[in-house]
Amino acid sequence: MNELEHWMRHALALAAKGRGSVEPNPMVGAVVLDAAGRLAGEGWHQTFGGPHAEVFALSSAGERARGGTLVVTLEPCCHHGKTPPCTDAVLRAGIVRVVVAMADPFPKVAGGGIALLRAAGVEVHVGLCEADAVALNAPYLKLLRTGRPWVHLKWAMTLDGKIATWTGDSKWISGEESRRRVHELRGRVDAIIVGRGTVVADDPLLTARPPGPRAPARVVLSASGELPERCQLRTTARSVGSDTGGPVIVYTANADKLVGWAADGADVVALGDGVSLDAVLADLGRRRFTNVLIEGGAGLLGSAFDERVGDEFHVFVAPKLIGGTAAPAPLGGLGVQQMADAVALDRVTSEPFGADVYIHGFAPRGGQSAGPPVTG
Structure with missing residues (x-):
C-alpha cells in the first residue's frame, strides 16, 4: 500500500x-x-x-x-x-x-x-x-440511479429456522446483544417497514432505543386496510420524536378503512388494487429516503425476496429449537424451485452476539423488479 x-x-x-x-x-x-x-x-x-x-x-x-x-x-x-x-x-x-x-x-x-x-x-x-x-455510498448511488432506497432485510430465527412458534409467540428469539444491534441499525435508517400481520401480532412501536441519529418513519403495508383500532403506532402517530418514533405511513388498497388512522395523524397512501413493494419503494424514494429496513413478518419478507428488492441482509441465529411444521420460517412467498436458483449472498461475514450469531451479507446484484402485490 x-x-x-x-x-x-x-x-x-x-x-x-x-x-x-x-x-x-x-x-x-x-x-x-x-x-x-x-x-x-x-x-x-x-x-x-x-x-x-x-x-x-x-x-x-x-x-x-x-x-x-x-x-x-x-x-x-x-x-x-x-x-x-x-x-x-x-x-x-x-x-x-x-x-x-x-x-x-x-x-x-x-x-x-x-x-x-x-x-x-x-x-x-x-x-x-x-x-x-x-x-x-451504495445507498446514495442506488437512490440516484433507480429512485428507490437501499433495502435492508432483517430477521431473527432459531437454529431450526423458525421466527415464531406455531402460536405466533416470538418474544424473544434473539438475545439482548442482538436486539441492541438491531436498534443501532434502526437508528440509522429512514424507515422501518412491517406488514399488517406484525402490527396485529406484536403491536410494535418501531423505534430505536436508545435513539440514534435518525427517527425513522414507521411504515405499514396493508392491502386490506384492516388494522387494529388501538395500537401503539396509531396512538403515537402525532407524537413524532426520537423517543416516540418518526411519522407513521400506511400503504393500502383500501384507504376508506383507515380514515380513523388518518385522523389520528397517519399518512395513509392509497396504491391502486394492491400494495406493490416497488410502488412503495418508489414513493419512499420520492421522499428522499436513502435506507429502509424491512423487519417482517414472513409474508412481507417473502414478497421482498420474491421481488428481489433486498440489498443488504441482517440475520440473527439463536441457539434455540422450536420445531413444528406450522411454526413460520423467515421467508414466505413463492421462493425458488431449484437449488440452482438459490440466492447466494456476497461479502458475507458472521460474528457472535452473545449466544447468537449475526450473519451479514449483500445481494449478489443490484436493481429492482416490480412483482406481485403484497397481501394482508
Whole structure:
C-alpha cells in the first residue's frame, strides 16, 4: 500500500462516521497533506446541510494546505446548494493536487468539479480505492440511479429456522446483544417497514432505543386496510420524536378503512388494487429516503425476496429449537424451485452476539423488479 492509498483508506474511514447523519447526502471524508506529504488536516461530512468534508479538512489544515494535496472520497461539488461549492474552497486554499476516489454522478456535479479543478491548473487523479468508495455510498448511488432506497432485510430465527412458534409467540428469539444491534441499525435508517400481520401480532412501536441519529418513519403495508383500532403506532402517530418514533405511513388498497388512522395523524397512501413493494419503494424514494429496513413478518419478507428488492441482509441465529411444521420460517412467498436458483449472498461475514450469531451479507446484484402485490 502506497502513501496515497493509505490516506484514501483513512478518508474512507472518516467518511463512514457520517453514516445515518448525512443522508440523503453521500458520506464523504477528506484528508489534506502539506507540500511535504505530511498530514495537515482532515474532516468528514457530519450532518445533512452542514459543511462538506473538504471544508472541514481545509479549515483544520489552514495555511499548511497551500501547495499540498487533497485526498477525498468523492468528487468535490461545483454548485451552490445548501453550502457553497467545495471547488471554490479548494482553489482558495492553494491546493495543487486532488486525489479523488470516485466521480459524483449527482447531475449537478457529474464530473464538473473535476473539470473545473483541472481547468484551474490543479492536478487531479480519479479512481484510487474506487470500489471501496462505491460500496460505502451504495445507498446514495442506488437512490440516484433507480429512485428507490437501499433495502435492508432483517430477521431473527432459531437454529431450526423458525421466527415464531406455531402460536405466533416470538418474544424473544434473539438475545439482548442482538436486539441492541438491531436498534443501532434502526437508528440509522429512514424507515422501518412491517406488514399488517406484525402490527396485529406484536403491536410494535418501531423505534430505536436508545435513539440514534435518525427517527425513522414507521411504515405499514396493508392491502386490506384492516388494522387494529388501538395500537401503539396509531396512538403515537402525532407524537413524532426520537423517543416516540418518526411519522407513521400506511400503504393500502383500501384507504376508506383507515380514515380513523388518518385522523389520528397517519399518512395513509392509497396504491391502486394492491400494495406493490416497488410502488412503495418508489414513493419512499420520492421522499428522499436513502435506507429502509424491512423487519417482517414472513409474508412481507417473502414478497421482498420474491421481488428481489433486498440489498443488504441482517440475520440473527439463536441457539434455540422450536420445531413444528406450522411454526413460520423467515421467508414466505413463492421462493425458488431449484437449488440452482438459490440466492447466494456476497461479502458475507458472521460474528457472535452473545449466544447468537449475526450473519451479514449483500445481494449478489443490484436493481429492482416490480412483482406481485403484497397481501394482508
